[in-house]
Amino acid sequence: MRKVLAVANQKGGVGKTTTVINLAASLASGELRVLVVDCDAQGNCTSGLGFDRSSSTPNLYDVLMRGIPVNDAIYPTEIASLFLLPAGRDLVGATLELGDVDRREFVLRSVLESVRNDYDVVVLDSPPSLGLLTVNVLVAADGLLIPIQCEYFAMEGLTDLLDTVERIRTAFNPGLALVGILLTLYDERLNLCQQVEEDIRAHFDGDVFNTVIPRNVRLAEAPSFGKPILLYDIKSRGAISYLNLAKELLRHETKSAGSGN
Numbered sequence: 001m002r003k004v005l006a007v008a009n010q011k012g013g014v015g016k017t018t019t020v021i022n023l024a025a026s027l028a029s030g031e032l033r034v035l036v037v038d039c040d041a042q043g044n045c046t047s048g049l050g051f052d053r054s055s056s057t058p059n060l061y062d063v064l065m066r067g068i069p070v071n072d073a074i075y076p077t078e079i080a081s082l083f084l085l086p087a088g089r090d091l092v093g094a095t096l097e098l099g100d101v102d103r104r105e106f107v108l109r110s111v112l113e114s115v116r117n118d119y120d121v122v123v124l125d126s127p128p129s130l131g132l133l134t135v136n137v138l139v140a141a142d143g144l145l146i147p148i149q150c151e152y153f154a155m156e157g158l159t160d161l162l163d164t165v166e167r168i169r170t171a172f173n174p175g176l177a178l179v180g181i182l183l184t185l186y187d188e189r190l191n192l193c194q195q196v197e198e199d200i201r202a203h204f205d206g207d208v209f210n211t212v213i214p215r216n217v218r219l220a221e222a223p224s225f226g227k228p229i230l231l232y233d234i235k236s237r238g239a240i241s242y243l244n245l246a247k248e249l250l251r252h253e254t255k256s257a258g259s260g261n
Helices: 016-029 044-048 060-066 089-098 104-113 132-140 158-171 191-203 217-225 237-259
Strands: 003-007 034-038 082-085 121-125 143-149 177-186 208-214
Touching (some): 003 132, 016 143, 016 217, 217 237
Parallel strands (some): 003 121
16 A cells, blocks of 8 residues: 545634544554655644654754755654654744745655655644645645534535635646545534534445444543544543544555455
């Protein structure tokens, strides 16, 4: 398996970074070599994997804007086959600076070309916006996973995101495929969550993962300790759900490869 997977949704608070951290950790636990790239200036993915966002060590901004070799900004994590290209605080300025760069939509794709074949999966955490950094993420990716919170406004903005994806396919990256929509922060006790799930599955038939990520206290606690849920509480419902998601994703990729898609 060789894939660059973007996790994106312009709405905040939908479990995007939680999904990047824990899906990547779950894939790495299956002995895949996985690289996480934190493309969000908030740096939550970086801190959630135990790294100091304020560190002066090379990070994604240095790679994108200062020409530092990408391997000089990749670091090991507590999981043996999981690696991180972190965000730093200066990444917030990259959107403005990228505006003056030639082929600005392809900068991230270009820097990842030299390392993408060193990993089985590269997972990109995108900003909660449809700005230039998110465009770079979508241009660099082979596949897109969209996390959606099970709430009343769950589908708000999803049309805008899918329209952006279609424009990026047409203009920059015809190979970008929707890998799936992931339902997150699910509470089976709430009728609203059940109704939202029914509506999304009806509207996006076949594009929604069977695995659903529950609202889980242990899953919410893990980032404050700088650990994926597998290292924080492997027996929690959150850990089991992300392990199941990793298995489902791998089955999907195997099936797609077998069918030639």
